Amino acid sequence: MNFLTSHFMSDIFLGATNGVLYGLIALSLVIVWRATSILNFAQGAMAMFATYLGMTMTEHGLNFWLAFALAIVAGFAMGGVTERVLVRPLYKRPEINSIVVMVGFLGVLESAASAIWSSSPRVLVSPFSQNYFQHGNTTIDLSPFALFQIGAALAVMLGVGAIFQYTKIGLQLRASALAPEVARLLGVRVNRLLTFGWMLSSAAGVVAAVIITSSSSIFLTPSVMDGFFVFGFIAAAVGGLESPVGAIVSGLLIGLAQQFLLDYAPSGLSSFAPVVILVVALMIRPQGLFTTTKARRV
Amino acid sequence: MISVHGLSVSYGAVRALDDVSFDAAPGKITAILGANGAGKTTLLRTISGLVTPKAGTITMGERTLVGMKTEDIARAGLGHVPEGRGVIAEFTVEENLRLGAMAANVDLKTGLAAQYEQFPVLGQRRNQHAATLSGGERQMLAMARALIAQPKVLLLDEPSLGLAPLVTQELMGTIKDLCASQNLTVVLVEQNAKSALRIAHDAVVLHLGTVAASATAAEVAADERLRQYYLGLVEQ
Numbered sequence: 001m002n003f004l005t006s007h008f009m010s011d012i013f014l015g016a017t018n019g020v021l022y023g024l025i026a027l028s029l030v031i032v033w034r035a036t037s038i039l040n041f042a043q044g045a046m047a048m049f050a051t052y053l054g055m056t057m058t059e060h061g062l063n064f065w066l067a068f069a070l071a072i073v074a075g076f077a078m079g080g081v082t083e084r085v086l087v088r089p090l091y092k093r094p095e096i097n098s099i100v101v102m103v104g105f106l107g108v109l110e111s112a113a114s115a116i117w118s119s120s121p122r123v124l125v126s127p128f129s130q131n132y133f134q135h136g137n138t139t140i141d142l143s144p145f146a147l148f149q150i151g152a153a154l155a156v157m158l159g160v161g162a163i164f165q166y167t168k169i170g171l172q173l174r175a176s177a178l179a180p181e182v183a184r185l186l187g188v189r190v191n192r193l194l195t196f197g198w199m200l201s202s203a204a205g206v207v208a209a210v211i212i213t214s215s216s217s218i219f220l221t222p223s224v225m226d227g228f229f230v231f232g233f234i235a236a237a238v239g240g241l242e243s244p245v246g247a248i249v250s251g252l253l254i255g256l257a258q259q260f261l262l263d264y265a266p267s268g269l270s271s272f273a274p275v276v277i278l279v280v281a282l283m284i285r286p287q288g289l290f291t292t293t294k295a296r297r298v
Numbered sequence: 299m300i301s302v303h304g305l306s307v308s309y310g311a312v313r314a315l316d317d318v319s320f321d322a323a324p325g326k327i328t329a330i331l332g333a334n335g336a337g338k339t340t341l342l343r344t345i346s347g348l349v350t351p352k353a354g355t356i357t358m359g360e361r362t363l364v365g366m367k368t369e370d371i372a373r374a375g376l377g378h379v380p381e382g383r384g385v386i387a388e389f390t391v392e393e394n395l396r397l398g399a400m401a402a403n404v405d406l407k408t409g410l411a412a413q414y415e416q417f418p419v420l421g422q423r424r425n426q427h428a429a430t431l432s433g434g435e436r437q438m439l440a441m442a443r444a445l446i447a448q449p450k451v452l453l454l455d456e457p458s459l460g461l462a463p464l465v466t467q468e469l470m471g472t473i474k475d476l477c478a479s480q481n482l483t484v485v486l487v488e489q490n491a492k493s494a495l496r497i498a499h500d501a502v503v504l505h506l507g508t509v510a511a512s513a514t515a516a517e518v519a520a521d522e523r524l525r526q527y528y529l530g531l532v533e534q
Contacts, residue, residue: 168400175386175397182384185346187372187401187447 010141011259017146018231019255020153021208025232026239026247027157028205033241035177035197038087041102044225044232045109046082046202047209050074052117054210055124055220064127068210072203079202083195113222121219130216149211156207157248160200164244173197208232231255234274238281240288250289253277299324299483300345300451305354307337307344307507314340316507318354322500324450327477327484329498329515331491331529336504338487339381342453345485346378347371358451373401377444381455381487383436385443387429391420394428394443402447413442416476434465438472445476451483452476458490466490470497491529495519503528 003009025043032040040046054071058064086105090098113119128145164170175183176193183190212228213220235254239246254274261270281289300322307315315337322328330338343349345356347368356363363371372378385394392410399409414421417438423431428439437457444452454473458466474497477484488494495501498515503524511524518524525531 168396171389171393171397172400175389178388179384179386181348182380182386183397184348184368185372185378185380185384186398186443187369188397189369189401 004140005135005138007263011263012256013140013142013146015256015259016252017142017149017255018258019252020150020157020248021212021228021251022231022235022254023248023251024153024156024204024208025228026235026251027160027244028201028208029233029236030239030241030244030247031160031197031201031204033236035173035194036083036087036091038090038098039102039233040198040201041099041229042082042105042109043201043205044209044229045106045113045222046078047075047205048220048222048225049109049113050078050202050206051124051209051213051220052113052122055122055213056117058124064125064214071206071210075203075206076199079199080195082202083198087198088191110222117222119222121221123216124210124214124220125216126211126214145215149215152207152211156204157244160204161244163200169193169196231258231274234278238278238289240285240291243288243290246288246290250277250281299359300485301355301357302341302345303355305341305344305356306352307340307349308352314507315344315351318504318507318509320500320502320509320512322451322483322485324483325478325481326499327474327486327497329491329494329501330485330487330504331489331494331501331518332504332510333528333530334489335506337507338489338504339455340507341504342378342380342455342485342487345371345453346376369401372447375448375450376453377447377449377451378453379437379440379444379455379457381459383440385428385431385436385439387427390425390427391431391439392424394439395420395446398443398446404446404448409446409448413446416445416472417442433460434462434469437461437469441472441476445480449482451485453485453487455487456489457486458488458493466493470494473497491531 028043029040032038050071053074054067057067057070086101090101126145126148128148130143130145132143133140164174172183172188173193173196175188176190180190209225212218213224218224231254232251235251236247238250254277257273257277258270261273303319305315305318318341320328330341332338340349344351345363347363347366351364358374358376361374395410395413396406399406419435420439420442428436431439457469461469470493473484473486476482486494486498495515495518501513501515501518502509503511503518505528510528511518
């Protein structure tokens, strides 16, 4: 048990907890990128907005789990509406169009959240204790809440993986992303599936936002997801944007690197870790660490 | 049965098809022949709704296809095996077939069994990625994937492209058998006029987007002028 309380394991626990969150955000970005070749810069803001809706429910006395579920439903709906209204006109347009629109949407959502809920920090309380587990007189840097975060993130990752790999809709979604024209010739309603891809991605992002902001050390503000989004985005880029597994592994890598640098390197260096990893990874493999397919334009 | 009447398609200022008409009947193979750029692929893509025509009508049985979405045309019973085969390389053989069966609402198990019986090599390779298949096997897979949906009409775009002569011969035999046994309406686009004419009942010769000739395959094959000028079939 001494090992579990060691400094090394402490870094692993703390780093992995952040890492799975980055991985989940990265996964959400990869789903949308694979399906529609659009980088959803508003992903964090959409998740933030749905989380505010959930938070409002808890303020009105709804319990955490129901509010969580409603936030996820709101995430599904937001993803679908966003694809139909904002994103669909962007297909087959220059990439800069989608970047401008999605960054603009990020601004709109954050402003709207400030207007509705004010920008003062709000609290979303999870039912899990954030006190670290004790072993004798020593502390293991892992709390029931951290286990909840890791568990929920892993559950979403496995769920998304299972949908993609084993269900009809998953197969059709993959086909729509890989070969939209062939899919249409086989009768697949590609547009509907792309909408579904956005819904799935958005809901996964909401899970990340809820489990991040229900921590007692992080308050809900309109810009709460900005930092997490940047790290999630870097994880997706390091993984190669195409690879769900790459996104998750890169997220973990970045979380761990941050934690170890925080501990062993001069202060301030840890915030650079993700960027350094991004630069080094892209220098070694410009197509991303986990991309096996060749470059393609959809 | 497919009936095309007065079909015209333009890509900007370029006229790809100009007043094209022909009928393709069930249980028969209609070959669409012509050189590169004659408009053969455009014709199939227009029938499938991937290209919107400027004028003309296309009907499949009682249904008017112009204006329908590609996926709805497919669901109405039109199978289209595109040029370059269009198998999804990242999918396994079976995933490709499952995808073909999905929209058509056919029983997957019986559908798969039927295709593996028709194309035994696909059964042997069912869990392999399509990327690992040979050219001929990919063509088999593309055809099986279209056939599993039990289409009434099958459009084949250059199925012999890149295949060895023996494989082409075998493939043409398979197409002929399928057409007869399932009473399929087959529209076969080919640059390889010789092997297409061997199995086709009717032939339409396209030249720069217009119909240069439309007759039975035997008549086209016997017409020296067509053979020389449009089909590049010169006696050695």
